[in-house]
Structure formats: C-alpha cells, structure tokens
Amino acid sequence: MSTASTMKRPKTQDERDLLLYDSRLQRPIRMKTPELERDGRIRHAIFSGQFTVPFLEELAGIADMIRLMSKSRAGQDFLINLLPHKRAMLYFTQPSTRTFLSFMAACQVLGMSCNEVRDPSTSSETKGETRFDSIRMFSSYFDVVIMRSPIARLAESCAYLMNDLDSSGSRSVPIVNAGSGADEHPTQALLDIYTLQRSFQFANPKDSPSSNKLDELRERKGYDGLTKGLAHKTIGFCGDIGRGRTVRSLAMLLALYEDVRLVFVGPDHPTLAMREDMRERLVDRNVRFYEMDSFEDSLDGRPVIEQLDALYMTRIQKEHNNAADTDSLATIDFSKYCLTPELVSRMKEYAPILHPFPRDQHFGEIPPEIDNDPRAMYFRQARNGMWIRAALLAHVFDVDRLISRHFLTEYVERHHYNE
Ligand code: NCD
Numbered sequence: 057m058s059t060a061s062t063m064k065r066p067k068t069q070d071e072r073d074l075l076l077y078d079s080r081l082q083r084p085i086r087m088k089t090p091e092l093e094r095d096g097r098i099r100h101a102i103f104s105g106q107f108t109v110p111f112l113e114e115l116a117g118i119a120d121m122i123r124l125m126s127k128s129r130a131g132q133d134f135l136i137n138l139l140p141h142k143r144a145m146l147y148f149t150q151p152s153t154r155t156f157l158s159f160m161a162a163c164q165v166l167g168m169s170c171n172e173v174r175d176p177s178t179s180s181e182t183k184g185e186t187r188f189d190s191i192r193m194f195s196s197y198f199d200v201v202i203m204r205s206p207i208a209r210l211a212e213s214c215a216y217l218m219n220d221l222d223s224s225g226s227r228s229v230p231i232v233n234a235g236s237g238a239d240e241h242p243t244q245a246l247l248d249i250y251t252l253q254r255s256f257q258f259a260n261p262k263d264s265p266s267s268n269k270l271d272e273l274r275e276r277k278g279y280d281g282l283t284k285g286l287a288h289k290t291i292g293f294c295g296d297i298g299r300g301r302t303v304r305s306l307a308m309l310l311a312l313y314e315d316v317r318l319v320f321v322g323p324d325h326p327t328l329a330m331r332e333d334m335r336e337r338l339v340d341r342n343v344r345f346y347e348m349d350s351f352e353d354s355l356d357g358r359p360v361i362e363q364l365d366a367l368y369m370t371r372i373q374k375e376h377n378n379a380a381d382t383d384s385l386a387t388i389d390f391s392k393y394c395l396t397p398e399l400v401s402r403m404k405e406y407a408p409i410l411h412p413f414p415r416d417q418h419f420g421e422i423p424p425e426i427d428n429d430p431r432a433m434y435f436r437q438a439r440n441g442m443w444i445r446a447a448l449l450a451h452v453f454d455v456d457r458l459i460s461r462h463f464l465t466e467y468v469e470r471h472h473y474n475e
Contacts, residue, residue: 097451098111115444131466138450147202148172156174158438159445165446194229200230232452238301238304243448245305248306251263251437253286254440255408256284266430268405279406286313288314289316290363291365292361293306294320294395294421295322295328296370311341311343318344318346319346319355320348321350361403364403365404395421413434
C-alpha cells in the first residue's frame with residue numbers, strides 16, 4: 057500500500073484535480089466506453105476510441121440529411137424545432153475559432169440556445185473555485201457542456217463527475233470534449249472522417265477532389281485497385297505528430313478500417329515525433345504504420361507523396377514549446393514539412409488534402425496557392441464540422457430518429473411519388 061511519503065505528490069492544481077479520478081482514468085478504453093453511453097447511445101463524447109465504424113456511418117448519414125434539409129426554409133424550420141428546449145454551455149478555456157463557432161452553429165441548426173465561458177479570468181475560478189464545481193454549476197443551468205481545455209483528461213474526468221451525480225440522483229448532463237490538451241479532439245476526428253468518407257464516395261464532384269467517376273479513375277488513370285470508402289487506403293499525416301491531438305484522434309478512427317496504412321511524416325524530434333502511448337495503441341490495433349522524415353522517403357518503391365490516398369497536414373504547435381525545444385527545434389529544416397504546388401502535382405489526382413486549421417501563415421505548411429487545387433478540402437472540411445456536430449448533438453439528445461423519419465417521408469418518399 058502506498059503511504060503519503062512514497063506517493064508521487066501532484067505538483068499543480070490541475071494534477072491535484074485529476075487525481076480524484078485517477079483510477080478511472082487509467083483503465084483501458086474498452087472498460088470506459090460503456091460508462092460514456094446510456095441506453096445504447098453516446099452520452100458523453102470524450103475520446104475517439106468510443107466510436108465504431110457503424111456509428112461513424114450512421115452519424116454521416118444523419119449529417120447528410122441535416123445538410124440537405126438545411127437547404128430549404130421548410131427543412132430549416134423542421135430542424136430548428138427539434139431542440140428549442142435545450143441549452144448548451146460552451147466552456148472553451150483555450151483559443152478556438154472553428155470548433156467553437158461550428159458547435160455554436162450546430163446548436164443553432166437544431167434550435168438550441170448557447171452560452172459561453174471562454175476566459176476563466178471572468179469566472180469564479182479566480183476566486184478559488186475548482187473546475188469541477190464550475191462544471192457542476194454549468195450543469196445546473198444548461199443541458200450539455202461542450203468543453204475545450206488545455207488539460208488532458210479534464211473532459212473525461214468531468215464525464216465521471218456527471219455519472220457520479222447521476223448515480224446519486226442529482227442533475228447531470230452530457231459532456232462533449234472539444235479538445236483536451238495534447239490528448240484528444242474526438243469531434244474533429246468525426247468531421248475529418250466524414251470528409252474522407254465523402255471524398256471516397258467519388259460521387260459528388262463538390263466533395264471529391266477528382267470530378268472523374270471511380271471507373272474512369274481506374275481505367276483511364278491507372279488507379280487499378282481504387283475502391284470506394286476508407287478501407288485499403290494509405291493516409292499520410294504531416295507536421296506535429298507528437299502534439300497534434302487531431303492526429304491522435306483521427307489515427308485511432310482510421311485504425312478501425314480494414315487494411316488502412318498510416319504514414320506519419322515529421323521531424324525525428326522527441327517533442328514532434330509520435331508519442332509512445334499512441335505507438336502502443338496503433339500496435340495494439342494491428343495497424344500498419346510508418347514513421348518517415350520526408351515526403352521523398354520511399355513507400356512501396358516510390359516517394360511517399362506519390363503513394364498517398366489522402367494527406368492530413370498540421371501546423372507545428374509552437375505555442376507549446378518549452379525552453380529546451382526552442383533551441384533544438386531551431387536546427388530543424390522545416391521546409392520539408394510544407395506543401396508546395398510541385399509536391400501537390402505529384403499526388404494522386406483524387407487524393408484529398410485536409411488540415412484541421414488554423415494553418416500558420418508564417419510557417420506555411422499549406423501556402424494559399426494550393427487553395428484552388430481541387431484536392432484542397434480544408435474549407436469544405438471545416439463546414440463539414442458544423443453538420444457532423446449537429447448530427448452528434450441530435451444523437452446525444454435522441455432526435456436523430458426524428459430526422460431520419462422526416463427525411464424519409466418528406467424527401468425520399470415524396471421524391472419517388474413525384475417521379
Ligand atoms: C486544432 C486544435 O485545436 O487541436 N484546431 C481545431 O480544432 N480545428 C488544431 C490546431 O490548433 O493546430
């Protein structure tokens with residue numbers, strides 16, 4: 057048994073806060089996921105390991121319906137009447153533009169009202185209130201807490217707090233993780249997967265970088281083994297692999313698909329390279345993955361840039377550099393981790409280029425010259441965030457079935473009848 061003197065003393069208030077939930081946080085993912093669900097649906101969206109391929113497909117289907125309904129006034133009216141009795145708290149204590157606004161827009165699509173705390177210096181945390189007291193207070197006034205925090209695992213701990221409140225008969229609300237430290241960003245992974253799913257349908261020229269249909273790509277362009285969907289694809293990640301929470305969350309989702317290969321291109325530096333826990337998770341899931349330090353490194357005998365079915369660029373998260381990093385990072389040639397029109401011209405014609413954004417104009421990992429290339433998906437990807445987040449909220453609040461029923465009667469059956 058550990059005694060007070062042998063136990064590692066938590067240094068910061070953050071560490072002390074999380075210690076309350078330590079034994080639950082340390083469990084394997086498969087033991088945690090049931091606790092984050094209720095009645096067979098996701099209640100707290102905390103990490104991407106909660107999602108399965110059927111769930112991702114179901115959610116993409118709902119997002120597609122919401123997207124189509126939103127094109128008409130009648131459809132918008134239907135959606136806006138689904139959750140007008142629900143209120144969301146957006147508790148974002150780390151900078152955010154897209155995630156914050158797209159969650160807010162997603163709430164508005166479904167008629168929910170929103171409020172926000174973005175600066176903890178304006179909240180009672182400055183008077184010594186713990187984050188857990190703050191969250192519990194939010195749950196008194198709101199029906200869901202969507203939170204972004206620099207503290208890894210805080211959102212997960214808040215989900216356990218809510219479950220404990222629930223068990224003791226107190227008020228408790230769903231927690232949605234909108235980015236937790238360098239750890240996870242599960243809803244970004246949802247929109248990234250949704251964007252890839254749509255790209256690999258090869259159906260809609262708006263979403264698919266190549267306006268050619270799949271057969272044509274196979275026959276005329278020589279992409280023989282190309283298939284619809286995410287299975288059998290080689291997906292590249294470039295940039296800050298170590299600190300990129302979007303990379304971590306998305307890689308775990310891609311690992312769910314058959315015969316997917318992941319290629320991580322980035323500097324071989326302890327801060328920027330893949331962390332050991334992620335390597336272990338990928339090994340655990342039996343995914344084939346490669347770590348390379350240049351797009352020119354070889355995969356199946358050709359430079360990797362020519363072999364990718366999709367490329368996920370990221371920025372170097374220099375705001376998290378510590379003093380030691382600043383010196384050692386200064387010796388790295390980062391130009392290798394920036395796309396150029398020349399590199400893009402060597403990519404497969406159908407290969408989408410994604411980026412969670414913001415891109416760094418000074419670093420230049422994606423220069424604006426590339427924006428008009430049909431493979432540049434990042435603006436569409438950001439808009440997809442609004443649809444998939446609306447679909448997730450519809451799932452959490454159990455109105456997704458109302459959406460599919462309405463879609464079937466008003467859009468599918470009516471359409472057939474009119475034919
Ligand atoms: C990312 C994040 O916050 O992790 N941005 C986002 O949510 N779209 C990526 C980043 O900041 O580089």
